[in-house]
Amino acid sequence: MARAGTGSAAGSRRGHRRPPTWEISDSDAEGPVPAEVPARAREPAEERRAAVEALRLLRPERALRRLAVRVDPAILEDAGADILKEALAALGCEYLIEPQPQAHSLRWSRVRPDPCPLSVPPEVWSENEQEVLLLLEPGEFLQGVAQLTQGSDPACSVPWICPESPARPHLAVIGLDAYLWSHQPSGQGIQQGSPAVTGAEGAVGWPQVEEALVLLQLWAELDVLLVASWQELSEHVCAFTRALAQRPYKRYREAQAFSFCTAGRWAGGERVARDGTGLRRAWHRQISQFNRVGPAAAEAVVAAFPSPRLLQQAYVACSTEQEQLALLADLPVTAPEGLRPRRLGPDLSRRICLFLTTTNPDLLLDLGS
Known part of the structure; x- marks a missing residue:
C-alpha cells in the first residue's frame, strides 16, 4: 500500500508540474503583502500614462x-x-x-x-x-x-x-x-519716388x-x-x-530634466533586440559620433573590437597608459579606390581610450574643438 501511495503521489506530481518560479520560504508567505509594494510597482506605469496624457x-x-x-x-x-x-x-x-x-x-x-x-x-x-x-x-x-x-x-x-x-x-x-x-x-519740396x-x-x-x-x-x-x-x-x-x-x-x-534628449523611434537611434541583434550597429554609430570620424574609421575599430567590452578588456591588459592611448593608432583603415590605405592615427586612438577609461566627467576629449 505504501508503495502504491508513493507511485500515486509521484504521478500526481508529474501530472501537475509547477511552472519554474523563485522558491518562497514559509516566513515570506505568511501575512498580507504590504500595500506599498504593488503601489511602488505601479508608479512607473502611472507616470508614463500621465506623461502620455499630458503630451496628448x-x-x-x-x-x-x-x-x-x-x-x-x-x-x-x-x-x-x-x-x-x-x-x-x-x-x-x-x-x-x-x-x-x-x-x-x-x-x-x-x-x-x-x-x-x-x-x-x-x-x-x-x-x-x-x-x-x-x-x-x-x-x-x-x-x-x-x-x-x-x-x-x-x-x-x-x-x-x-x-x-x-x-x-x-x-x-x-x-x-x-x-x-x-x-x-x-x-517741389518732396523728392520724386x-x-x-x-x-x-x-x-x-x-x-x-x-x-x-x-x-x-x-x-x-x-x-x-x-x-x-x-x-x-x-x-x-x-x-x-x-x-x-x-x-x-x-x-x-x-x-523636463533633460529637455535636449530625444526619445522614441523617430530619434534615429539603433534598435537593439533582446538577443543582442543591433549591438554591433550601435557600437559602430557610437564611434561615428566622434568628431572627424568617417564610416571607414568606425568600421576599423568595430572590426578589431566588436564590442566596447572587448576594447575595455584590451585596455586593462595594457601595461602602461601610453600603451593604452596608442592601442588603436595602427589599425588599418580602408581607403577609397585609388587612394593609399591609412591608419587610424594617434589622435582618434587617444580620444577613444579616454572616452572608455576616464573617470573625469569634465574631461575634454577633442583638443581641436
Missing part, C-alpha cells in the same frame, strides 16, 4: 482649440474685418467679440484643461498670454512716427503703449504705403518711418507689422495663433 493635451492641434482670440468691436467697423473673422473661424480656434482695454486691438487667452495633469508644471498652462496686437490707422501711426523721430528722448516718447501694462504689444498698420502715396503733397505726408510736425515719409521702426525695436522692443491688405493681416494673425498653440508643448519640453 499639449499637442498643437488640441491646444489650438483651447485658444481664444478676443477682438475689440471697433475693429469690426472696417469692412475688411470680415476677412479676419473668416480666417479665424477656419483656423479652428475660438474668437470672441468683446471690448478690450485698448481700442482696435486683439488679445489672446488660453483655457486650461479640466482636469489639469499633475505632471505638467502650472506655468505651462498660463491662461493670459500677455500678447496684444494693436491695429493703427496710417495717419495715427505717422503722427506717432513724427513724435518719435523729433523727440529728444525716444524712450520717454513712445506712443501707443502703457508702461504699467504687463501686456506685450505688437503694432499692425494696414495700407501705409498706399496712404503715403495718396496723401503726397504737390510741390519718396512719398511723404505734411502735417503740423512737418513732412513724414519713409525715411522717418524706417528711423521710427528702429527706435521702437531698440527702446521699446516693439515690433511693427506693415501689411498692404486685410488678407495679409489675417494670415499673420493665424500664423501667430498657431505659434501660441505650440508654446505649451515647448514649455513642457523645456521643463
Whole structure:
C-alpha cells in the first residue's frame, strides 16, 4: 500500500508540474503583502500614462482649440474685418467679440484643461498670454512716427503703449504705403519716388518711418507689422495663433530634466533586440559620433573590437597608459579606390581610450574643438 501511495503521489506530481518560479520560504508567505509594494510597482506605469496624457493635451492641434482670440468691436467697423473673422473661424480656434482695454486691438487667452495633469508644471498652462496686437490707422501711426523721430528722448516718447501694462504689444498698420502715396503733397519740396505726408510736425515719409521702426525695436522692443491688405493681416494673425498653440508643448519640453534628449523611434537611434541583434550597429554609430570620424574609421575599430567590452578588456591588459592611448593608432583603415590605405592615427586612438577609461566627467576629449 505504501508503495502504491508513493507511485500515486509521484504521478500526481508529474501530472501537475509547477511552472519554474523563485522558491518562497514559509516566513515570506505568511501575512498580507504590504500595500506599498504593488503601489511602488505601479508608479512607473502611472507616470508614463500621465506623461502620455499630458503630451496628448499639449499637442498643437488640441491646444489650438483651447485658444481664444478676443477682438475689440471697433475693429469690426472696417469692412475688411470680415476677412479676419473668416480666417479665424477656419483656423479652428475660438474668437470672441468683446471690448478690450485698448481700442482696435486683439488679445489672446488660453483655457486650461479640466482636469489639469499633475505632471505638467502650472506655468505651462498660463491662461493670459500677455500678447496684444494693436491695429493703427496710417495717419495715427505717422503722427506717432513724427513724435518719435523729433523727440529728444525716444524712450520717454513712445506712443501707443502703457508702461504699467504687463501686456506685450505688437503694432499692425494696414495700407501705409498706399496712404503715403495718396496723401503726397504737390510741390517741389518732396523728392520724386519718396512719398511723404505734411502735417503740423512737418513732412513724414519713409525715411522717418524706417528711423521710427528702429527706435521702437531698440527702446521699446516693439515690433511693427506693415501689411498692404486685410488678407495679409489675417494670415499673420493665424500664423501667430498657431505659434501660441505650440508654446505649451515647448514649455513642457523645456521643463523636463533633460529637455535636449530625444526619445522614441523617430530619434534615429539603433534598435537593439533582446538577443543582442543591433549591438554591433550601435557600437559602430557610437564611434561615428566622434568628431572627424568617417564610416571607414568606425568600421576599423568595430572590426578589431566588436564590442566596447572587448576594447575595455584590451585596455586593462595594457601595461602602461601610453600603451593604452596608442592601442588603436595602427589599425588599418580602408581607403577609397585609388587612394593609399591609412591608419587610424594617434589622435582618434587617444580620444577613444579616454572616452572608455576616464573617470573625469569634465574631461575634454577633442583638443581641436
